[in-house]
Amino acid sequence: MARLNSPEELEKVRQDISSRRDPKKPCISICAGTGCIACGTSEVISAFKREIGKQGLKDQVDLRSTGCHGFCERGPIVVIDPEEICYLQVTPGDVSEIISQTLKEKKIIDRLLYVDQVTGAKTVKESDIPFYKNQKRIIFGPNRKIDPQNIEDYLAIGGYRALAKALFQMTPEQVIGEVKTSKLRGRGGAGFPTGVKWEAARKAKGEPKYVVVNCDEGDPGAYMDRSVMEGNPHSVIEGLIIGAYAIGAHEGFVYVRQEYPLAVNNLGIAIQQDEEHGLLGKNILGSGFDFDVKVHRGAGAFVCGEETALLMSLEGKAGEPKPRPPYPAVKGLWDKPTNINNVETWANVPLIINQGADAFASIGTEGSKGTKIFSLVGKISNTGLVEVPMGIPLRDVVYKIGGGIPGGKKFKAMQTGGPSGGCIPEQLLDLKVGFDELTQAGSMMGSGGMIVMDEDTCMVDVARYFIDFLTEESCGKCVPCREGLRQMHKILTRITRGKGKEGDIETLQVLAETAAEASLCALGKTAPNPFLSTLRYFRDEYEAHIKEKRCPALSCKELISYYIDPAKCRACMICLKKCPAKAIDGGKKKIHIIDQEKCTNCGNCFEVCPSRFGAVKKISGEPVPPPIPEPERTITRESKDT
Amino acid sequence: MSEITLQIDGKEVRATEGMTVLEAARKAGISIPTLCHHEKLAPFGGCRLCVVEAEFRGQKRLVAACAYPVEKDLVVRTRSEKIDRIRRSLLELLLAHAPDSPELKELAGQYGADKDHFEKEAMFCIHCGLCVRYCSEIKKMNAVGFVDRGIRKEISFIPELALKECNGCKECFPLCPTSYLQAAFVLTEALASPAASTGTMSKK
Secondary structure (H helix, E strand, C coil): CCCCCCHHHHHHHHHHHHHHCCCCCCEEEEECCHHHHHCCHHHHHHHHHHHHHHCCCCCCCEEEEECCCCCHHHCCCEEEECCCEEECCCCHHHHHHHHHHHHHHCCCCHHHCEECCCCCCEECEHHHCHHHHCCCCCCCHHHHHCCCCCHHHHHHCCCCHHHHHHHHHCCHHHHHHHHHHHCCECCCCCCCEHHHHHHHHHHCCCCCCEEEEEECCCCCCCCHHHHHHHHCHHHHHHHHHHHHHHHCCCEEEEEEECCCHHHHHHHHHHHHHHHHCCCCECCHHHCCCCEEEEEEEECCCHHHHCHHHHHHHHCCCCCCCCCCCCCCCCCCHHHCCEEEEEHHHHHHHHHHHHHCHHHHHCCECCCCECEEEEEEEECCCCCEEEEEECCCEHHHHHHHHCCCCHHHCCEEEEEECCCCCEEEEHHHCCCECCHHHHHHCCCCCCCCEEEEEECCCCHHHHHHHHHHHHHHHCCCCCHHHHHHHHHHHHHHHHHHCCCCCCCHHHHHHHHHHHHHHHCCCHHHHHCCHHHHHHHHHHHHHHHHHHHCCCCCCCCCHHHEEEEECCCCCCCCCHHHHHCCCCCEEEECCEEEEECCCCCCCCCHHHHHCCCCCCCEEEEECCCCCCCCCHHHHECCHHHHHC | CCEEEEEECCEEEEEECCCEHHHHHHHCCCCCCCCCCCCCCCCCCCCCCCEEEEEECCEEEEEECCCCECCCCCEEECCCHHHHHHHHHHHHHHHCCCCCCHHHHHHHHHHCCCCCCCCCCCCCCCCCCHHHHHHHHHCCCCCEEEECCHHHCEEEECHHHHHHHHHHCCCCHHHCCCCHHHHHHHHHHHHHCHHHHHCHHHHC
8 A cells, every 4th residue: 555645545444445345244253362362263274274174165255363342351353254253262173163154054052052051142242242232432442442462454444534634724723622521540550640641741941752551560460451452553553653743742652561472573563664654754644744663672571661661761861760850741751751651542543533522521530531441350250451431330340241250259359450459348349430439448549450359368468469569670779679678578578477466557557558658660669559458448457467376267377277176077088199298088988178287278189079068167367186096986877867 | 931920838038930849849949758869860760868848829739849840939848747758768769779878777767667568679779770870971981770660670880891881980989879889890890700799990
């Protein structure tokens, strides 16, 4: 395709693409996001290619490898348009049947459909599956319709129309005004108003100015930025060019994790295609505006998601935060005015320009507008990426979209905002999703991690786990974070090992205050959140660990014991055989006993004891009952009957 | 540069735009404790001992005086119960590394910090970065630097550079608030050149 020299040429190309595409022609979209790749989607794609070739259907069907659809729990996902038939957990073995049955005969293959766990009802259309139905997928939804390596797909759904509008119908000030009116807030964590940030960079003195995409998503379990970048890189680039125009920057950087090879690859292809089409480089769309983008691969430090640390890293220095002020908007990359936004923030920009600020601001709450993509993981039935309107109650995310807790377990808490977010307890499940709402509850929006925990989760151990992560990821520059977290981690570890002592909670509180108030950057300031929020809502668990040496969730290994209830043991010998420590004594018709001295608390016996017996018990905070006398250990026929 | 007036501990203080709160305070004879600050070096903001409360347009927050620029009508408080509590906690964290550092001991006395609050750590270095930054910013030598990150971060001399440059300089030695820097240098000498480990090299 040739260089596009005007908005008219862009529209003409769009019409050409549409005219070449028959909406009635079957199209098989296969999710090729990282989650589905891990589930074997590459083999499924090859099988489709082979089968389509074999059956001579090449001209009658389109095959499209797309970015992440979101329902990662059930990948690989295959959707057949125009009917939107959605097949889940497809294997290469299903492919020839899909072609011959669904594609040729228009017959639905029942076993590949979504089945409701409760009612058993089957759903054919992707958008009717409860996981999708209760979402609002304005940013993430297009992933399904796009091959991220093919710019035509993005143009076909209206791509770069917002860019043309901004460049030709709006002044930079009007673009900033529109973003300000939309009340878009940064999706990377802090939730700072994007338009205000842009305005500061526009007004700052100094040339050149820079714009940066923050794709250094470091939270464990979070992959929404990754999936947007992998699945729809053009939407991010379009937002970035619009931002650059608004601010007056001619050079931009995308800081993306080296650990995201597919994102790096698809982004590189997208940039190259944009350059070929005159959507990047000199005189974009004939507007006279020049803008270039470079990709910088980050080396995988969590702290580099902090903007000043990211800029240090971009400059080739160690990724350590700098004191603010001066803010990057005034003195950023190479001391020049720099605007840095998260992937998802940039991807929102074309939408705002296309639909107008008011349409965008009509979604959400007073303080938080638009949608937010969350990575819903942990003890939840439907693991995946979900995009919800701001203001949706957390309960709807957990139950309507997430499908509740698997295994009949009870919901205990939801950790939002990544490692330095907080845990929200069951009594606050009706809380609305929003920046201020989550902060008030002692957590935060963060970049959008949502980890669901069930009743088997020990909240002290959760705090220990996240503080451990943050201790590892602290850059080590300032004392409250480096040393404070080191000590907090030591104390929390001690508590979970049953060595907590009076005064530990108070010491942790002082360390938490010191880190929150005196740290140099947001990583340190928010690092105590996992401790503070669990203390706020689950103080009794801390006290049980410290005072009674008891873990109420029966999770902390060093505070629990396994014990075989002699009244329930049927001497089946399963646990005895599975015990790696040879700590179980017993035999045929001889009630088993765990030797507490030898037991390593691995929990194997508990797992393998048949549920109809349920003889192995986990206990904490109480002495193990003494073994029954030897003569009473033999099971006679009578005792079996009772 | 224009003159501005701000308030520190209830006192009207005149300062020049571009100055930090710490500089303005010291000029007015108000002392704020620091460990990582050095007049000749760029603000680092690592030790956080200089935290003060800054109030601007009704918003109060704690900031590092060594890096925070003065603003017109800024109201600064250098002591409060909370500030003292945080400084005490910072000192206790550092005393776990260097319980015998004279500088830390003196500050501990002022703020009532208990040197035994936390279990002792193996390394004396408190990561003030004075040696690293002095060598880089003033001497332009970069013979000593930080390696690793977080709780494993430490200072380390680059042996090749250190053997060539350091003996004639050693200007960083008196900057170190603990004795770790000297120890690190001796170790470098020993590792880089076994013959020098007897001390002959440093006597030259």
